[in-house]
Amino acid sequence: MQTCWIVYNGSLTHDKFIDQALLLQEAAEKQGIQATLVKNYELLMNVQQNLPTRPDFVVFLDKDILLARYLKNQGIPVFNDPNVIEICDNKAQQYIALAQSQVPMPLTIIAPKVYRDFSIEHTGYYEQVLENIKLPMIIKEAHGSFGMRVYLIETRKQFFEKVAELSGVEYVFQQFIETSRGRDIRVNVVGGQVVACMHRHSDTDFRANITNGGTASPITLTERQKEVAIQAAAALGAEFAGVDLLFGENEEPLVCEVNGVAHIRNIYNVTGINVGDFMIKYILSKVGAVTI
Template sequence: MLTGWIVYNGHLPGDKFLDYAKWIRDAASRKEMEMDVYPNHHLLSLLGTGKSDIVEKDILPDFVVFGDKDILLARQFEQMGVPVFNSSFAIEACDHKGLMYQLLAQHSIPIPKTILGPKIFPGTKEIDAESFQNVCEQIGFPLIIKEAYGSFGEQVYLINSQEEMFDKLKEIQGKPFLFQEFISSSYGRDVRLNVVGNQVVTSMLRYADDDFRANVSAGGHMKPYEPSKQEKDLAIKASQAIGADFAGVDLLFGPNDEPIVCEINGNAHIRNIYNCTGVNVADDMINYIIEWFARKEDK
């Protein structure tokens, strides 16, 4: 019988991250699999010359479902030969939006026009305004500024003028960021598709009454959505581009309703989409892991 661990971040406020872990554990128990839930700070990485261990854990699981962004811990498991779903590479690619868009562009995935912000160290007294004229010329206003690290629609800003742009850059100074084309045809609405392996298992339309963001956690609404073949294929291709086993792919509606990838979430929470569609993505995730090990044994 396969055994697994589920890792979540124990220092984040609220219980949604622990809730995610428990949903995975419950899905595993329905398959008579034993899974233990751990906050990441209970799994400390121990390093020595030619040595990688987890402190006070002599017996390791067959696999780890990683519901966190503690990339070094995920990599520690991989170095010890434990398969991690999603891999440390996929976690990192989703965690830093700049890296994510670089990978999507490399794989010819349609994305909004994006300019990666230069690194500005904290404490810089003056931002070179001239260097950002190209942003205005290439993208125009309104535009989006995104901090490279952010979740649930937070750290995403709609900017309407050059003055607003410089005010926001001063406010987020020292944080990695990027500029992005604002897809006005998708104002306040997007589609979340949950991808497991090479299949879209469920999807929902998210929409907001008075916000350019459609995130449910930011006050948006949701309803079941039947994606087109084009939308499904794009979501799967985007997920594969960043090497994810499981992903929540958010698509925008382009000017002619053509799908455009907004973001990929490597740790997409699954309670909301269950409440919306009745599909428990955790069951599909566990089935995928079981099939992954079966394929490995057949080789």
């Protein structure tokens, strides 16, 4: 029997992380794989030694990129690839790659690296940003999930307060897509195919994330929305991706971000689709299913 490890972060104690792992385990077992849930700190990353036991493949549901690399270096196929997890974990990095592949997205400027205790306020830098991206704009930290580090900046005062507060942090300035206020689409792409999607909507917040109070409902994608979601996943080399799409002028899709470790519970509740089924099927097509 083939075996897999489903690696998740043991220090994130919210139910949704274990729930995510359980959905994957269920999907793997349905396809005859013996799947073990493994917390990231249950593996000793002794770089000079080989692991005493190893599975046929790993589904990596964590952002512990060092562990993902360690497992890959042990010769175990890891999904998503550690490089993909790394690029998706940094929004600034992923916007560079998306732009390189001409993926449609909001106008984005990456903030320069400025060390704490130094201010570039009087250099004219921020005036240039304000000229290029008008207020209101979005400021988004490179590392953040569930909409928690995404800010809507409406006034110059808020702008200068936020950039001062984020000194020493990686972040981006981004055009606020007003036509998408409080709504977006989550599209799950597996192996270059759209396998599930949902519309997310909030009446109380500019962010549509469900964790932020948004509600989700089924949606049928346009061909263009499908095409852009697939293009975004491909631009990052992501075999599994949760692509967030915004609604631009005339509803044309703009990529908000790509998640390399997308949560799949909400989309399961809304659509009845366990994205995990597609992930496991895809992995088996890559690593080769064993027939006994």
